Amino acid sequence: MPLDCTRYGHNYRRVDLLNRIATDRHDMPEALRKVADAILGGPADAARMTIVDLAERSGTSTATITRFCRALGFTGYAELRVAIATETGRVAQQTWETDIGQEILPDDSLDRVLGVVSANDIRLIQQTRDQLDLAVVDKVAQAVARAGRVLLFGVSSSAAVASEMEYRLQRIGVPTWSRSDAHTALTDAALLGQGDVAIGISHSGRTREVIEVLAEAGSHGAITVAVTSQPRSPLAEVAELVLTTASRATSFRSEGFAAIHSQLLVLDVVYVSVAQRTYERTKQAFDVTVRAVAGHRLPEQRPPEQHLSEQHLPQQGLPEEES
Structure with a gap:
């Protein structure tokens, strides 16, 4: 059954296609899952394959590839292939994303953990923004x-x-x-x-x-x-x-x-x-609620007093010297 892209967002087909394939594969029939796995296993290679090549790699048929394309809302394999190529090229240009999807091992440093987690979260927010x-x-x-x-x-x-x-x-x-x-x-x-x-x-x-x-x-x-x-x-x-x-x-x-x-x-x-x-x-509402909780907030901490010196004194007029 072809996907109704208009219901779920105008950018559904085009934005973050690989992530969408990874998400949708769970709901696909077995034959279509094989196609999804073949693409996800090597997107850059899939972008260069003919429909016959992809059918052979996935162990399916060209008819199944066509059904897969339509399930994602594409008119045919050529359109899907262009979309995969576009996305793999875009991802390759964003070098900061290299850690996304990589495994975090028990002995990894906190620096690497922070890099993987933050890159993944930033990427997901961007993907959500683009498809919303x-x-x-x-x-x-x-x-x-x-x-x-x-x-x-x-x-x-x-x-x-x-x-x-x-x-x-x-x-x-x-x-x-x-x-x-x-x-x-x-x-x-x-x-x-x-x-x-x-x-x-x-x-x-x-x-x-x-x-x-x-x-x-x-x-x-x-x-x-x-x-x-x-x-x-x-x-x-x-x-x-x-x-x-x-x-x-x-x-x-x-x-x-x-x-x-x-x-x-x-x-x-x-x-x-x-x-x-x-x-x-x-x-x-904001004005009323801010006043309601104002009494429960501690006053702001002032910086410790510094030793007075000429450079900290306010600039005031000094008395004139006696003549």
Whole structure:
């Protein structure tokens, strides 16, 4: 079934193709997975292969290669090959990315750990930025700004992301709740209605509880939003609006953990857009909340007093010498 690129973002096919192939391969039939693995095993080589060569390398047929291209939204193999060549050339020019995807060994230095982790996180944020459909962000922000209630739900690491978004929206006066317990989330979802918004967060898009909560909210007329790295997942299928994120596993960090920064980026853009639409209310909310907590902040520490000398004295007029 060809991918509906318009639903998940205007840059879906073109931006970070290799990462998208690595992500989508989990949901592909076995024959298409073989093609994906052949490409991921040597993208630069794949970009130079004919369709017959790639079929032989993957142990499939030219018909399977064509199906693979269409599954990713390409019209044919020539278009896919150009996209792979473009991406491998772009990555080769970005030398700072050389550590991305490399394994972190138990005896690696902290300097190398920092390099691999930070490069991966920066890259994922850039990938998310490039593939993010701002038209969808605009629709989500508009719905949240007008919502009577907003429900956020995620489990495991996604629950922390939901909780952070809850805090931000509540801070600007949007009635928001985040849940990490499925039963509580389901009861809250059942009480939503027209004009309310439910946001489900799941890297895999296959977390049963998140799917159920979003489906429940949608059945009562709420606008449903999925935040996921898998735009063809069951969660995306039950959502009215889909915001995609990028993710890539590294040593000691699963794809779910790695997706946190991307999820926060997407929701932060939504939050800022909501704040823009509700500027006066947001400004008033910030003023009130800052005053409310002001008494709980310690005064700023002043630097230790220095010994007075002429160079530290204020420049004042000196008395004239007596004649």
